[in-house]
Amino acid sequence: MKQRVQPRTLFICLSLLCLLAVWLSLALGPVSLPLFDTLRAGLRLLGLPIAADGLQQAEMILGQIRLPRTLLGLAVGAVLALSGVAMQGLFRNPLADPGLVGVAAGAAMGAAVAIVGGAWFGMPEAFAPYLLSFCAFVGGLGVTALVYRLGRRDGQTNVATMLLAGVAMTALGGAAVGLFSYLADDATLRTLTFWNLGSLNGASYERLWPLLLVAAGVAVWLPRRAKALNALLLGESEARHLGVDVERLKRELVFCTALGVGAAVAAAGLIGFIGLVVPHLVRLLAGPDHRVVLPASLLAGGVLMLFADLAARLLLAPAELPIGIVTAFIGAPFFLFLLIRGRS
Amino acid sequence: MLQVEGLHLRRGSNEVLHDIHLQLSPGQVVGVLGPNGAGKSSLLGVLCGELAPDRGQVTLQGRPLADWGGQERARRLAVLPQVSSLGFSFRVEEVVSMGRMPHGTGQRRDAEIVAAALQAADAWHLVDRSYLALSGGERQRVHLARVLAQLWPGEEGTTLLLDEPTSMLDPLHQHTTLESVRRFADRGAAVLVILHDLNLAARYCDRILLLEQGRCHAFATPEAVLTPAALKAVYGIDVLVQAHPERGHPLIITR
Numbered sequence: 090m091k092q093r094v095q096p097r098t099l100f101i102c103l104s105l106l107c108l109l110a111v112w113l114s115l116a117l118g119p120v121s122l123p124l125f126d127t128l129r130a131g132l133r134l135l136g137l138p139i140a141a142d143g144l145q146q147a148e149m150i151l152g153q154i155r156l157p158r159t160l161l162g163l164a165v166g167a168v169l170a171l172s173g174v175a176m177q178g179l180f181r182n183p184l185a186d187p188g189l190v191g192v193a194a195g196a197a198m199g200a201a202v203a204i205v206g207g208a209w210f211g212m213p214e215a216f217a218p219y220l221l222s223f224c225a226f227v228g229g230l231g232v233t234a235l236v237y238r239l240g241r242r243d244g245q246t247n248v249a250t251m252l253l254a255g256v257a258m259t260a261l262g263g264a265a266v267g268l269f270s271y272l273a274d275d276a277t278l279r280t281l282t283f284w285n286l287g288s289l290n291g292a293s294y295e296r297l298w299p300l301l302l303v304a305a306g307v308a309v310w311l312p313r314r315a316k317a318l319n320a321l322l323l324g325e326s327e328a329r330h331l332g333v334d335v336e337r338l339k340r341e342l343v344f345c346t347a348l349g350v351g352a353a354v355a356a357a358g359l360i361g362f363i364g365l366v367v368p369h370l371v372r373l374l375a376g377p378d379h380r381v382v383l384p385a386s387l388l389a390g391g392v393l394m395l396f397a398d399l400a401a402r403l404l405l406a407p408a409e410l411p412i413g414i415v416t417a418f419i420g421a422p423f424f425l426f427l428l429i430r431g432r433s
Numbered sequence: 434m435l436q437v438e439g440l441h442l443r444r445g446s447n448e449v450l451h452d453i454h455l456q457l458s459p460g461q462v463v464g465v466l467g468p469n470g471a472g473k474s475s476l477l478g479v480l481c482g483e484l485a486p487d488r489g490q491v492t493l494q495g496r497p498l499a500d501w502g503g504q505e506r507a508r509r510l511a512v513l514p515q516v517s518s519l520g521f522s523f524r525v526e527e528v529v530s531m532g533r534m535p536h537g538t539g540q541r542r543d544a545e546i547v548a549a550a551l552q553a554a555d556a557w558h559l560v561d562r563s564y565l566a567l568s569g570g571e572r573q574r575v576h577l578a579r580v581l582a583q584l585w586p587g588e589e590g591t592t593l594l595l596d597e598p599t600s601m602l603d604p605l606h607q608h609t610t611l612e613s614v615r616r617f618a619d620r621g622a623a624v625l626v627i628l629h630d631l632n633l634a635a636r637y638c639d640r641i642l643l644l645e646q647g648r649c650h651a652f653a654t655p656e657a658v659l660t661p662a663a664l665k666a667v668y669g670i671d672v673l674v675q676a677h678p679e680r681g682h683p684l685i686i687t688r
Contacts, residue, residue, distance in 0.1 A: 181520060320531055322521050326483055326514065331583070332507030332535040377521035 094374045096381045103388040107163075110395035114159040115151055117399060119407050122147050158292040162398045163391035164304040165289070165357045166367075168349040170390025171307050173364025174383055175349075178318040179237070179342045180251060183372070184427065186365035187350045190255035191232045193361065194262030196347075196354035199228025200284050201269040203355075208277045222299045226351030232258050233343050287358035287413025289398050296356050303352035307345050308387055314338060315379035322377070360413045362420020363390055369427065434458060434623055435480060435510070435592045440489035442472075442479055442647075449475045450647045453489070457623035459589040462615060464634040464655075465627045467644030468668055473627045474515065476644070477596050480625065481512045494590065507535035508591075511583040515596040517576055522563045525556065525575050532582035550582035551575075553613040555606060569601040577610060581617065589621035596627050611637040631685045635659055636677075643667055659683045 116127040130147040133139045134156065141148075169187065176185040176192070187193050203224035207217055236258055240251030270281050283290075311318075317338050320328040329335050353360070371385045394412075397419065401410040435457040442450035449472045457463055465473050478484035480491055482498045491498040493510055501509075511532070519528070529551055533543040551557040556574040559567060564575065577598055584591040595614065599607040607630070615637050618624045628634045634641055634655065641658040643650040645667045651658045664672050664685070671688040 181518070183521065316534060319523075319527075320534055322523075323519050323528075323531065324514070324517055326481075326512075327517065329483070329503070330481065330507060330510070330512045331531060332502075332504035334503055372521070376527075377523055378527060 093376045096375060096385075099371075099375050099381070099385055100388070103385060103392065106392045107388055110392045110399075111159055111163070113399055114162065114395045115155045118150075118155065118402055120150060122150065127151070154292075157294055157297055158289050158398070159395065161292040161297055161300065161356060162289050162394045164297070164300050165353045165360065166363055166390035166392070166394025167387045168300070168304045168307055168353045168390075169360065169363040169394075170367035170386040171311055171383065172346045172349040172353075173390075174318075174368045174379070174386050175311060175342045175346045176364065177368055178321055178379065179339060179346070180240075181322055181324070183369065184365070184424075185251075186362065187229075187346060188359075188361040188364065190236050190251060191258030191262065192229050192236075192346060192350050193354060193359055194259040195232025196225040196229035196351045197284060197359050198232075198262040198265045199224035199226070199351065200355055200358075201266045201281060202228070204280050204284070205269040205273045205277050208274070219299060222303075222352050222355040225355040226348055228262075229351040229354070230343070230347035232262070233347050237339075237343065283411070284354070284358035285413075286411030287360035287416070288401070288409075288411045289357055290409060292357075300352045300356040303348050307349045310341070311345055312380070312383045314341065315383055318342075318379040318383075319377075358411075358413060360394075360416050362416050362424065363394060366420050366423050367393055369423075434495075434590070435491065435493050435625075436495075437480065437486075437489055437491045440476075440479060440491075441487045442475055442484060443487050444475070448647060450479065450486070453649055455480075455642065455652070457592055457625050459621050459623050460618055461639045462618045462624045462626060462637060464638030464641045465625060465644065466629075466631065466634055466641055466658075467650075470646075471644040471667075472647040473644055474596060475647075477512070477594055477625070477627060481510065481594055482506075493592065504535045507583065509584075510592045511580040511594070513576055513580045513593075513595045513598055515600065517572065519564060519572075522565045525551070525559045525562050525564055525567070528564050528575055529578045529582050532579040532585075535583065546582050546585045547578075550578040550585055553581055553616070554578035555609045555613075570603060570606060573598065573601050574606065574610065577613075581613070584617075584622060587617035587620040587622035591621070592623045592625075593617060594625050597629065598626060599628065599630065599633065607633060631659060631664070635683045635685065636680065655683055659685060 112127065115131055116122045116124050126144060126147045129139050130144045130151050133144065133148060134152055172187045176187055176190065177183050200221055203221045207220055236251055236254045239254040266285065270278055273281055317333045320331045320333050321338060325335050367390045368382060368386050371382050371389055375381045375385060397415045398412050401412040401415045404410055437453065437455050440450055440453040453476065465476065467473050475484060479486050493501060526547060529547045530543060533546060551560055554574045554577045556578050559571060559575065580593060584593055599610055602610060611633060614624055614626060638655055640653060641655050642652045643658050643663060650667050651663055659674060661672050661674055664670055673686045673688055675684050677684045
């Protein structure tokens, strides 16, 4: 069979790529900073004693704009990739993706309720990010649970039913978001449109915190269950016979996915296909063992997100593409490629 | 040792198992035979805890099945399902290693056991192949190796349940598979195996449970169970039964 990349090599390469992506993401943009200045300013922000001469502008751009944006990109990419792994494990199908089974649509529906509802009831500004995260999470959780229930019959998960249920839920979510757009005033409409296309633009530390918290939680929790996830791929009863508490594992997976996707959608809108593409690439390189796939997807998700964001920033500079468009242009053909490859 | 007394199971309005008494003892291979829909797989489902019986209780080593913790139970009871739906490209060695999950025996010991189990299932030559690249029969042998690894070496106190382990195998591997199951039992494991081939059952089983519409038609030695009258009553086929010229076990020939 095809030779796999050693996990250690993979992790070293991904870490280096990650550093590179962070560096470029800090340096490039409407005002491009010299790479070396970026490095010095970045190190100064970390508290290292470096002379401040001529770095004031770089430091301000970095601290106020680029750093939160970069962190947001890393966290969103990592969380979406991990959610993808969790979904694919739960459904025991490598083509499951938070976007395809309606989870993202549920989260977007929750976000729409929060944005428009919050504006209606005169929600204090400071609360808004938390309400948004909460509603997106509840929406994501509800839809995940529903799609999962609909896809199950006699203890088996029927993937076709599940995907179709996902299509229906996505349509329903789209209708709900549409309804709320119709009801929204101009200001909220702008915010809503932004969610639907997805963007890291306007990243702020307030929006970042809930997501970083969730990302850290999911990133710590899921790898602990890597072996059980491997066993789950054999089948639910097989995993049970190997001593795995399958019901608990499934609840954890649904919870982590809903939490992760909910927080990511709340922070950066609908960004599709990261959860599908990243775990796939990792598996192609290093095999399907979750002890490798989970940490590697976390890194690769962040890296891919930052590069997609760089493309979004630079392709039409000084204008900016919503990143959801970029990831969809990469992800949808990739998905088709997987379908065709799977058939041959 | 796995035991069940007065087992009843309903599915919907149908009674699929009626008053089954069964004991799997160390060192014994019990074969389960019966026509399609006789309740063989339902019985296996109850014995491994996947289906809850309406009456009767399954005990493992004298303790109710439900009282065992997951891992603790998995170290004593392994189950080979009829079909498996693994859709990810694990290497064969990784699939079999999953059998060692409930144990904490360390990497080196696990690797030895995985190798031994693969050899027992005559699948050692597949060790580095991708599971997805295997044929149906090869996959079946890999899963057999996985459940053997789970209970390796098959000492007293372990119980192995197999649902049609030979359904996709060529004649040679039908025999090698059941021979290694036989050796597993000889080391002390209690084994239950669902089979369709009457001659395989006659050759490798110590006792045979013949099921007919959820009821126990007979539960005794192959010689006592596999009679023309019983097979006519349960399967509706006319057979001749002779002693195997070399081995002496019953040989069933359709007329």
